[in-house]
Amino acid sequence: MANTGSAYDILFTPIKIGPKTLKNRFYQVPHCIGAGTNYPGFQMAHRGLKAEGGWGAINTEQCSIHPECDDSLRITARIWDEGDMRNLRPMVDHIHQHGALAGCELFYGGPHAPGLETRTISRGPNQYNSDFATVPGCPGFTYNHMADEDEIDRLQQHYVNAALRARDTGYDIVDVYGAHAYGPMQWLNPYYNTRTDKYGGSFENRARFWIETLERIRKAVGNDVALVTRCSIDTLYGDAGVEVGEDGLKFIELASPYLDMWNVNIGDITEWGEDAGPSRFYRIGHQNEWIRHIKQATNKPVVAVGRYYDPEKMLEVINTGVVDIIGAARPSIADPFMPNKIREGRFEDIRTCIGCNVCISRWEMGGVPFICTQNATAGEEYRRGWHPEKFEPAKSDKDVLVVGAGPAGSECARVLMERGYTVHLVDARDKIGGYVNDVATLPGLGEWGYHRDYREIQLNKLVKKNKQSQIALGQKRMTADDVLNYGAARVVIATGAHWSPIGLNHRTQKPIPGADASLPHVLTPEQVFEGKKPVGKRVMIINYDPYYMAPSLAEKFARAGHEVTIASVGGVGAYMEYTLEGPNTHRMLHELDITILGETGCSRIEPGRVELFSIYGEGSKRQYKGSGQLPRKENDSHHWHECDTVILITSRRSNDSLFRELKARKSEWAKNGIDNVFVIGDAEAPRIIADATFDGHRLAREIEDESPQHQKPFKREQKVWGVAYNPGENPELEWRL
Amino acid sequence: MKILVAVKQVAFLDDEFEMRDDGRDVDADFFEKDLNEFDHFSVEEAMLIKEAAGDAAEVVIAIIGDEDADDALRTALAKGADRGIRVWDEALADADGVAVARVLAKVVEREKPDMVFTGAQSADFGSAVTGMALAGLLGWPHTAVVCNLDYAPGAGTATIRRELEGGLEEIMTIRCPAVLSIQLGINQPRYASLRGIKQAKQKPVDELSLDDLGLSAAEVVPAARVRRMYAPERGKAELITGSAAEQAARLAEIIKELRGM
Numbered sequence: 001m002a003n004t005g006s007a008y009d010i011l012f013t014p015i016k017i018g019p020k021t022l023k024n025r026f027y028q029v030p031h032c033i034g035a036g037t038n039y040p041g042f043q044m045a046h047r048g049l050k051a052e053g054g055w056g057a058i059n060t061e062q063c064s065i066h067p068e069c070d071d072s073l074r075i076t077a078r079i080w081d082e083g084d085m086r087n088l089r090p091m092v093d094h095i096h097q098h099g100a101l102a103g104c105e106l107f108y109g110g111p112h113a114p115g116l117e118t119r120t121i122s123r124g125p126n127q128y129n130s131d132f133a134t135v136p137g138c139p140g141f142t143y144n145h146m147a148d149e150d151e152i153d154r155l156q157q158h159y160v161n162a163a164l165r166a167r168d169t170g171y172d173i174v175d176v177y178g179a180h181a182y183g184p185m186q187w188l189n190p191y192y193n194t195r196t197d198k199y200g201g202s203f204e205n206r207a208r209f210w211i212e213t214l215e216r217i218r219k220a221v222g223n224d225v226a227l228v229t230r231c232s233i234d235t236l237y238g239d240a241g242v243e244v245g246e247d248g249l250k251f252i253e254l255a256s257p258y259l260d261m262w263n264v265n266i267g268d269i270t271e272w273g274e275d276a277g278p279s280r281f282y283r284i285g286h287q288n289e290w291i292r293h294i295k296q297a298t299n300k301p302v303v304a305v306g307r308y309y310d311p312e313k314m315l316e317v318i319n320t321g322v323v324d325i326i327g328a329a330r331p332s333i334a335d336p337f338m339p340n341k342i343r344e345g346r347f348e349d350i351r352t353c354i355g356c357n358v359c360i361s362r363w364e365m366g367g368v369p370f371i372c373t374q375n376a377t378a379g380e381e382y383r384r385g386w387h388p389e390k391f392e393p394a395k396s397d398k399d400v401l402v403v404g405a406g407p408a409g410s411e412c413a414r415v416l417m418e419r420g421y422t423v424h425l426v427d428a429r430d431k432i433g434g435y436v437n438d439v440a441t442l443p444g445l446g447e448w449g450y451h452r453d454y455r456e457i458q459l460n461k462l463v464k465k466n467k468q469s470q471i472a473l474g475q476k477r478m479t480a481d482d483v484l485n486y487g488a489a490r491v492v493i494a495t496g497a498h499w500s501p502i503g504l505n506h507r508t509q510k511p512i513p514g515a516d517a518s519l520p521h522v523l524t525p526e527q528v529f530e531g532k533k534p535v536g537k538r539v540m541i542i543n544y545d546p547y548y549m550a551p552s553l554a555e556k557f558a559r560a561g562h563e564v565t566i567a568s569v570g571g572v573g574a575y576m577e578y579t580l581e582g583p584n585t586h587r588m589l590h591e592l593d594i595t596i597l598g599e600t601g602c603s604r605i606e607p608g609r610v611e612l613f614s615i616y617g618e619g620s621k622r623q624y625k626g627s628g629q630l631p632r633k634e635n636d637s638h639h640w641h642e643c644d645t646v647i648l649i650t651s652r653r654s655n656d657s658l659f660r661e662l663k664a665r666k667s668e669w670a671k672n673g674i675d676n677v678f679v680i681g682d683a684e685a686p687r688i689i690a691d692a693t694f695d696g697h698r699l700a701r702e703i704e705d706e707s708p709q710h711q712k713p714f715k716r717e718q719k720v721w722g723v724a725y726n727p728g729e730n731p732e733l734e735w736r737l
Numbered sequence: 738m739k740i741l742v743a744v745k746q747v748a749f750l751d752d753e754f755e756m757r758d759d760g761r762d763v764d765a766d767f768f769e770k771d772l773n774e775f776d777h778f779s780v781e782e783a784m785l786i787k788e789a790a791g792d793a794a795e796v797v798i799a800i801i802g803d804e805d806a807d808d809a810l811r812t813a814l815a816k817g818a819d820r821g822i823r824v825w826d827e828a829l830a831d832a833d834g835v836a837v838a839r840v841l842a843k844v845v846e847r848e849k850p851d852m853v854f855t856g857a858q859s860a861d862f863g864s865a866v867t868g869m870a871l872a873g874l875l876g877w878p879h880t881a882v883v884c885n886l887d888y889a890p891g892a893g894t895a896t897i898r899r900e901l902e903g904g905l906e907e908i909m910t911i912r913c914p915a916v917l918s919i920q921l922g923i924n925q926p927r928y929a930s931l932r933g934i935k936q937a938k939q940k941p942v943d944e945l946s947l948d949d950l951g952l953s954a955a956e957v958v959p960a961a962r963v964r965r966m967y968a969p970e971r972g973k974a975e976l977i978t979g980s981a982a983e984q985a986a987r988l989a990e991i992i993k994e995l996r997g998m
């Protein structure tokens with residue numbers, strides 16, 4: 001790039017990585033998206049878009065080198081055969097069209113990949129069972145087989161063959177994946193490697209497998225591709241694992257001659273939230289206490305990560321010699337156009353990653369495409385044709401009233417305005433953001449406010465472009481009469497949801513007797529946010545919700561000096577295992593002395609006490625006892641528990657009365673010039689912010705379609721019957737007889 | 738019963754802007770125009786009186802400005818005012834508050850309203866003179882910076898509250914018709930509905946020239962003239978770092994530079 005004399009020029013200065021030139025300092029590190037090789041269109045469009053958005057290099061997710069590494073039900077790429085190469089090639093081509101480099105991360109998981117589809121057993125330095133929950137919720141489930149020297153040779157050849165296939169697919173970079181306790185890291189790490197032959201014991205012996213593998217790949221691919229390795233320079237177990245000051249830096253020094261670039265991070269797979277740090281616990285650049293030492297040990301370029309969304313921070317870490325290249329996974333998901341926006345000085349247009357790790361949650365649970373809370377188009381590029389920065393122009397001059405400026409309403413209004421519609425966005429609150437305004441006040445969740453900020457900034461810009469559009473905040477709650485008289489051709493109801501004030505819950509689908517948030521000692525989360533009701537010393541959280549509200553409120557009250565107990569039917573913050581917030585959340589609950597009563601429901605609330613019971617107290621024997629009788633022994637585990645204040649985190653219910661009244665008065669629509677009334681987000685059904693945002697976005701894209709309330713079918717990527725995946729295969733059923 | 742509300746289209750500067758070649762104003766390309774913030778409150782106050790009177794009162798919006806000012810006028814009409822008057826003549830291009838007041842005085846003579854509202858001041862120039870100059874020209878009672886108003890349409894007097902220095906408040910009774918300049922926060926201005934915006938496009942607007950009002954160009958010559966408008970040079974700040982001795986040395990250097998030594 002021509003030197004413009006801007007402080008940001010360094011971010012756009014090319015850098016050599018071996019035989020290849022990276023055009024700038026923006027490097028999309030490998031990250032899963034749920035495409036793998038089975039959704040080539042998704043893979044192509046998602047990665048290609050980032051090339052369009054200015055990223056200098058874009059990598060695959062972990063890309064399995066051989067059927068012995070099968071990570072299902074988590075979706076990963078594979079480069080096992082020609083079929084896979086064909087399916088990965090569109091990604092490479094699309095990236096190349098925009099002048100960026102394409103990278104392939106060579107992945108061999110060992111027992112951290114459970115082999116559920118292929119039913120293979122992986123090879124490793126020793127036999128051990130994985131500390132990772134290969135099957136979600138089941139750590140310790142998957143074992144490997146200790147490799148002898150023949151098996152080592154075979155495994156290294158798998159790497160070489162995969163590297164050649166990557167080269168022949170057109171990749172510019174191959175990255176030997178040794179981060180997250182995968183592949184060669186299991187050999188280097190004394191935590192796993194307890195061998196006593198030349199591949200175990202001393203540092204040199206433990207490094208041998210990795211070094212030999214790099215040597216053999218280099219010999220095979222020569223300078224056709226840039227050779228990179230991803231390495232966790234500290235696995236964060238002290239001297240039980242790899243430490244940066246010991247094996248970490250020694251390995252960087254030892255392996256540098258074989259490499260063109262280093263891709264470094266910290267942590268392992270079991271606690272990979274230490275790498276993909278959620279904003280609840282980690283800020284931008286959070287790995288740098290470890291990473292800052294790497295450049296002392298190598299003269300090869302270094303790329304590292306740390307949720308880099310802020311151009312100032314990027315400058316700082318490059319200018320102070322922490323890294324040469326900014327690596328990013330989540331910031332590239334939240335804003336695939338971040339590099340271009342930085343180059344154009346449009347910092348306020350960056351859709352900042354909020355660090356919620358909802359993207360990761362979808363990969364962790366397995367089997368589904370990923371989503372992003374900030375970027376509703378992530379994963380929708382190919383199948384719905386959604387470009388994050390470009391929009392189909394309005395197809396009519398029908399104006400739209402959007403009631404509710406939460407994630408759903410504000411995103412819907414934003415996209416409609418981008419399309420050129422006249423939109424009036426009305427909310428009773430005096431700020432855009434709906435519930436996010438409250439969520440962002442919870443301990444550690446301040447950065448979630450970026451979700452609101454992005455929409456607020458964009459909407460304020462957009463209303464300036466169209467004087468007919470309007471954002472009306474701090475208004476009295478709209479009634480059906482207000483809406484009918486408003487004069488809008490289309491109405492979108494995005495009025496959100498609320499926590500049940502009477503303890504409705506999924507285990508009985510009924511209220512909890514005595515639960516009544518109009519009483520002084522019973523609060524809903526909303527009432528906690530309002531802060532009007534006094535909260536007593538002993539707080540009892542009745543939790544039927546699997547996500548973050550219970551641990552967040554527990555933390556809030558414990559920090560304020562209350563004695564907090566959570567009675568929870570399911571695991572507290574169970575979903576946070578998927579967002580990688582789990583381990584540190586449990587450490588925090590422990591630190592704050594919060595009592596957790598597990599597998600516990602609540603059957604009655606009275607002033608000063610709650611009646612709790614074990615959800616498994618009914619007896620295991622099923623027995624028909626006639627109508628009106630429970631076919632089990634009655635639950636006899638009920639007992640009273642004293643407390644001063646009860647917080648009800650039970651079910652949520654849509655605020656849909658406005659929508660329902662408007663539907664009931666459909667006969668009045670025509671005379672008021674109303675074509676249609678839609679309901680989106682939590683007002684349709686409670687969900688997470690990501691899905692509420694998606695829903696608002698979807699309606700805005702599809703508002704001229706046949707039945708906009710209901711989603712338009714998307715393009716599906718499915719295997720076509722009768723077509724062979726690999727050349728020379730017969731797709732017909734062939735019994736082996 | 739009629740309330741006349743004078744409104745102004747004000748200009749906001751973009752983040753970056755350039756001056757006009759004659760150096761007397763900002764180049765209009767760098768403006769964004771909108772209804773004066775204060776006028777949202779005066780229009781709302783008129784609307785509240787109108788609604789309380791069961792719509793018996795007519796609210797008329799007056800603006801002095803070229804075609805561009807129509808946007809601001811329609812914004813006020815979209816909130817429910819009944820009709821508008823826009824006065825324009827090239828001779829008004831440099832009008833100041835007093836000149837604008839002269840024009841408004843003629844509009845008042847023509848419309849004979851029972852009450853006139855202006856904003857307390859404008860967001861761009863903030864001279865807070867137009868309303869009071871108008872009252873002077875009309876010889877009407879007036880009160881500036883009104884923050885509470887109790888007025889029934891057609892009543893002979895209105896009760897007004899004003900905020901004074903030092904947290905004092907003043908309650909006064911004023912004879913009507915009167916000219917009141919309205920302060921921010923007197924009410925909560927409404928937003929226009931889409932229906933209001935659409936209806937505003939159909940509402941009658943009288944477009945008048947100086948001639949129509951019996952004024953000559955000579956009568957609207959501004960009382961004052963802008964000679965130059967400029968952005969004063971910013972003071973430079975420098976963070977002095979280093980040891981105490983280094984900091985002292987740098988400080989001495991700066992003092993010398995400033996004194997031209």
Ligand SMILES: Cc1cc2nc3c(=O)[nH]c(=O)nc-3n(C[C@H](O)[C@H](O)[C@H](O)COP(=O)(O)OP(=O)(O)OC[C@H]3O[C@@H](n4cnc5c(N)ncnc54)[C@H](O)[C@@H]3O)c2cc1C
Binds near residue numbers: 427477494688
């Ligand atoms: C307490 C709570 C915690 C949550 N925590 C999480 C979480 O950690 N992670 C996650 O992903 N999701 C979470 N969710 C869900 C997430 O907040 C919602 O999915 C998301 O905010 C829904 O967006 P929305 O736009 O549909 O509704 P909301 O964000 O609720 O917005 C609705 C808006 O409509 C306005 N409104 C309602 N009625 C009217 C009316 N008649 N006139 C004018 N304005 C009106 C309201 O003032 C509000 O601003 C939580 C929800 C709640 C209630």
Ligand SMILES: Cc1cc2nc3c(=O)[nH]c(=O)nc-3n(C[C@H](O)[C@H](O)[C@H](O)COP(=O)(O)OP(=O)(O)OC[C@H]3O[C@@H](n4cnc5c(N)ncnc54)[C@H](O)[C@@H]3O)c2cc1C
Binds near residue numbers: 834
């Ligand atoms: C320091 C200074 C510099 C100035 N420079 C210039 C200049 O360069 N060029 C120039 O043309 N004028 C200039 N003026 C004059 C003045 O700003 C405008 O003429 C303006 O029309 C009247 O004053 P104001 O905007 O401050 O309104 P204020 O006296 O503060 O009063 C605002 C209220 O008066 C009413 N009002 C004001 N203008 C109109 C209108 N056009 N139509 C209907 N109602 C109206 C509205 O009710 C509004 O709320 C200057 C004034 C000052 C104090």
Ligand SMILES: Cc1cc2nc3c(=O)[nH]c(=O)nc-3n(C[C@H](O)[C@H](O)[C@H](O)COP(=O)(O)O)c2cc1C
Binds near residue numbers: 030179265
């Ligand atoms: C959805 C998702 C999937 C990921 N999958 C992989 C992967 O397949 N291989 C890998 O090396 N790292 C993977 N990571 C980790 C990232 O490469 C990166 O190290 C981590 O997210 C920290 O960078 P960030 O702060 O820029 O997100 C993944 C991260 C995310 C968010």
Ligand code: SF4
Binds near residue numbers: 334371375
């Ligand atoms: S889902 Fe959340 S953490 Fe993941 S990229 Fe989007 S905003 Fe960032």
